[in-house]
Amino acid sequence: MRLVIADDSVLLREGLIRLLEEEGHEVVATAGDGEGLLDAVAEHEPDAAVVDVRMPPTHTDEGLRAALRIRAERPQVAVLVLSQYVEQRYAAELLTGAPERVGYLLKDRVAQVGEFLEALDRVAAGGAAFDPEVVRQLLARTTRTDPLARLTPRERDVLENMAQGLSNTAIAERLFVSLSAVEKHINAIFDKLDLARTPEYSRRVLAVLRFLGS
Amino acid sequence: MAKGNEVRLRGSRTLAHVGLRGREFLGLWAGLYVSALTLVWTVASVLVLSVGMVRPSLRPHARRRVGAWVLWLCDRDLNRLARWLGATITPEAGTRTRTAYLLARLAVSLGSVCLILVIVPVPFLLVYGAVAQAVTDTATQVSVDWPGVGVTTSSIPLGLTAALVMSVLTWWVVMFLGGMDRWLARTMLGPTDEDLMRRRIEELTQTRSGIVRAVDEERRRIERDLHDGVQQRVVALAMLLGRAQRGSDAERSEHLVRQAHTESRVLLEELHEVAWRIYPTALDTLGLQAALTEAAERGPLPVRVRFDLAEPLPRELATAVYFVAREAMTNAAKHSGAREVIVDLRVQDARVRLTVSDDGRGGADPGGSGLTGLARRVQALDGTLEVHSPPRGPTTVRAVLPLDR
Numbered sequence: 237m238r239l240v241i242a243d244d245s246v247l248l249r250e251g252l253i254r255l256l257e258e259e260g261h262e263v264v265a266t267a268g269d270g271e272g273l274l275d276a277v278a279e280h281e282p283d284a285a286v287v288d289v290r291m292p293p294t295h296t297d298e299g300l301r302a303a304l305r306i307r308a309e310r311p312q313v314a315v316l317v318l319s320q321y322v323e324q325r326y327a328a329e330l331l332t333g334a335p336e337r338v339g340y341l342l343k344d345r346v347a348q349v350g351e352f353l354e355a356l357d358r359v360a361a362g363g364a365a366f367d368p369e370v371v372r373q374l375l376a377r378t379t380r381t382d383p384l385a386r387l388t389p390r391e392r393d394v395l396e397n398m399a400q401g402l403s404n405t406a407i408a409e410r411l412f413v414s415l416s417a418v419e420k421h422i423n424a425i426f427d428k429l430d431l432a433r434t435p436e437y438s439r440r441v442l443a444v445l446r447f448l449g450s
Numbered sequence: 451m452a453k454g455n456e457v458r459l460r461g462s463r464t465l466a467h468v469g470l471r472g473r474e475f476l477g478l479w480a481g482l483y484v485s486a487l488t489l490v491w492t493v494a495s496v497l498v499l500s501v502g503m504v505r506p507s508l509r510p511h512a513r514r515r516v517g518a519w520v521l522w523l524c525d526r527d528l529n530r531l532a533r534w535l536g537a538t539i540t541p542e543a544g545t546r547t548r549t550a551y552l553l554a555r556l557a558v559s560l561g562s563v564c565l566i567l568v569i570v571p572v573p574f575l576l577v578y579g580a581v582a583q584a585v586t587d588t589a590t591q592v593s594v595d596w597p598g599v600g601v602t603t604s605s606i607p608l609g610l611t612a613a614l615v616m617s618v619l620t621w622w623v624v625m626f627l628g629g630m631d632r633w634l635a636r637t638m639l640g641p642t643d644e645d646l647m648r649r650r651i652e653e654l655t656q657t658r659s660g661i662v663r664a665v666d667e668e669r670r671r672i673e674r675d676l677h678d679g680v681q682q683r684v685v686a687l688a689m690l691l692g693r694a695q696r697g698s699d700a701e702r703s704e705h706l707v708r709q710a711h712t713e714s715r716v717l718l719e720e721l722h723e724v725a726w727r728i729y730p731t732a733l734d735t736l737g738l739q740a741a742l743t744e745a746a747e748r749g750p751l752p753v754r755v756r757f758d759l760a761e762p763l764p765r766e767l768a769t770a771v772y773f774v775a776r777e778a779m780t781n782a783a784k785h786s787g788a789r790e791v792i793v794d795l796r797v798q799d800a801r802v803r804l805t806v807s808d809d810g811r812g813g814a815d816p817g818g819s820g821l822t823g824l825a826r827r828v829q830a831l832d833g834t835l836e837v838h839s840p841p842r843g844p845t846t847v848r849a850v851l852p853l854d855r
Contacts, residue, residue: 244678290678
């Protein structure tokens with residue numbers, strides 16, 4: 237796929253380019269700040285953009301703001317945001333639209349090359365990818381206030397994986413259970429959380445994360 | 451050698467004293483001018499205020515006018531004190547107190563002048579008498595017959611001795627009157643102890659919040675150092691290893707692992723560098739000079755360090771001095787385009803004076819985050835930080851910190 241990479245660290249940018257090119261992707265442009273990213277996306281119309289949250293000039297949330305603009309103006313471009321650490325506000329902000337073609341990973345996750353590439357594929361294919369750590373923290377935060385307490389441990393496992401953006405098949409593989417068992421768990425979760433049933437994959441991520449973010 | 455210096459110093463101090471008393475003496479006379487004006491002011495005020503009494507519509511105007519005169523007169527008198535009596539007083543009092551001051555001063559001034567008029571001519575007369583007797587040869591024999599003293603002497607030495615005694619007395623009187631002048635102005639117009647204390651508290655509150663902000667700023671910088679430097683390297687390193695793991699080509703994998711190994715060494719260096727930027731251990735173990743020299747050596751610019759300290763500085767001062775010097779050196783290397791930096795550190799008049807100057811193009815912004823952080827740090831120790839950096843250079847950063855607070 238055709239990619240644009242935005243990261244102000246040359247070191248990381250170069251590493252990412254090598255890594256992605258070895259995987260057979262094409263990096264069509266790179267950028268060191270938010271403006272550059274928007275220009276590159278406008279010019280090259282890539283399949284996906286990998287975006288660092290903190291970039292010059294203020295090193296706070298330039299990348300994220302650029303990502304949000306891409307999401308608003310060019311929804312066909314998938315956006316995978318890389319963050320230094322879990323910033324729940326940003327995660328929530330990214331989710332205010334439909335959780336399609338969007339991902340939010342911790343930078344450390346890039347080090348786990350397999351997971352990173354998988355997440356990128358998922359996002360580019362129209363799905364969502366959220367860092368397990370982000371999901372874990374969001375879950376930890378909301379369990380205190382509770383309808384989630386009613387979930388069984390297994391249902392919680394399923395919910396966590398679901399929130400990361402995994403499909404039912406992938407969850408079944410990860411948890412070593414049958415596909416139908418996963419479906420059963422998910423229906424139970426929706427029941428317990430009073431969520432309307434929709435068969436659509438992205439809808440349920442939306443539901444789960446909106447619930448988490450509330 | 452040292453003793454000779456001291457003696458000379460003491461001698462010149464005495465001379466300065468004489469000069470000061472002379473000035474004070476003149477200043478007391480200059481007080482007469484203000485007193486005369488005060489008299490004029492009293493008369494004018496009475497007139498103006500009585501006009502106000504007769505025409506009530508003019509009353510506020512009249513009061514304002516009298517008030518303005520009071521302010522003006524007080525300023526004249528404070529100028530006099532600053533010029534002749536060496537007392538700079540920043541007036542804090544209102545118009546009412548100033549009026550009281552002017553009236554009190556009028557009394558004191560008239561009293562002083564009378565006293566001076568009485569006492570000053572006496573030594574002159576005595577000297578004149580002695581000289582006249584010597585010239586006309588009319589000296590008489592005087593027998594001094596006090597209890598325990600029985601001397602027969604000529605009237606000339608006696609007169610001169612008396613003149614000397616009277617001169618010393620005059621000296622004391624002038625000292626006393628000058629002191630009284632200053633005391634009166636200070637107590638009536640100057641800030642009270644409470645004012646001073648309040649001001650000090652305000653200052654402390656401000657420097658305290660300043661230092662908290664400076665510390666936060668520093669933490670933010672450390673966080674950025676770690677995340678934008680060290681973390682990026684760790685991720686890059688992990689990415690290399692990840693790539694090495696994924697391929698099936700053994701040669702390529704080996705190459706990547708070798709690259710990763712090199713990268714890990716760079717990472718380690720970076721980590722050392724960051725830790726050292728946070729706090730150089732040399733400051734505690736080897737002292738300020740070693741730490742400064744090390745900082746100078748690490749920088750890209752040639753730095754000359756001049757050191758003139760008799761004994762080591764207290765730790766908080768040493769730390770502040772160190773960070774000011776280092777930041778100034780870093781700034782010089784980053785922005786100034788300088789070829790050389792000179793760091794000069796000395797203790798003088800119970801103050802630590804640090805000067806960092808470069809020969810660069812100047813234009814440094816004292817409001818920049820690095821420099822304001824340092825200024826706050828210095829202010830917290832009751833010191834001052836000055837940045838002098840005209841557009842075409844050179845830049846001088848000067849920090850002065852009191853040794854004992």
